[in-house]
Amino acid sequence: MRTPILDLFRPGILALSRYYFGLRLVGVQHIPQMGPLVITPNHQTYADPVLVTIPVHRPIHYMAWSRLFTVPGLGSFIRLLRAFPVQIEGADPRAARAAARLLRAEEAVMIFPEGGRSVDGTVGRFKSGAFRLAVAHRAPVLPVTIDGGFESWPPGRAWPRRERITITYHEPLRPDPSLSPREAARDLADRTRAAILAALPASRGPVGLTRT
Secondary structure (H helix, E strand, O other): OOOHHHHHHHHHHHHHHHHHHOOEEEOHHHOOOOOOEEEEEOOOOOOHHHHHHOOOOOOEEEEEEHHHHHOOOHHHHHHHOOEEEEOOOOOOHHHHHHHHHHHHOOOEEEOOOOOOOOOOOOEOOOEOHHHHHHHHOOOOEEEEEEEOHHHHOOOOOOOOOOOOOEEEEOOOEOOOOOOOHHHHHHHHHHHHHHHHHHOOOHHHOEOOOOEO
């Protein structure tokens, strides 16, 4: 099942993003077209879900900050786009169960493992929830690197400036079946983070490790 509203606006969003951000999409051949999938980008701007989705021609369900759903009009709109709420301040069993149901149905779920946007452009600690889900449901993880978003639209800025943004889609990673579930999730998170960092300048290098 496609997402008609996204399909309708996708060409225009791509053209505008190329014009305004000089958007480059690298490695799109790595995007799986079917089967369960956990998409895990680093998080730099409010526009990240839209920009990452541009070359993904399959339905995506977005795990989004619960407070967004309390904004009049916005909550209904993002639900239409298949977003579902998560409490980022702590564990959220309801959101985890919703994501698990989607993966069992072989859907794609986008989860930002940092939990929130970067405050300084570096990649923060990864929460382990996305990777526990991938291990539990034997789903591949698609690491995605967003580079340039922070320079364009840092926290506190009302509107993005014109800065080049490059989005890199890495080869999907699979859980190591030889490890215990907890170890496999940690290993998968570390490999995902390493892939994301490899496509970023050294100045945006590691800040801490996976949060368990």
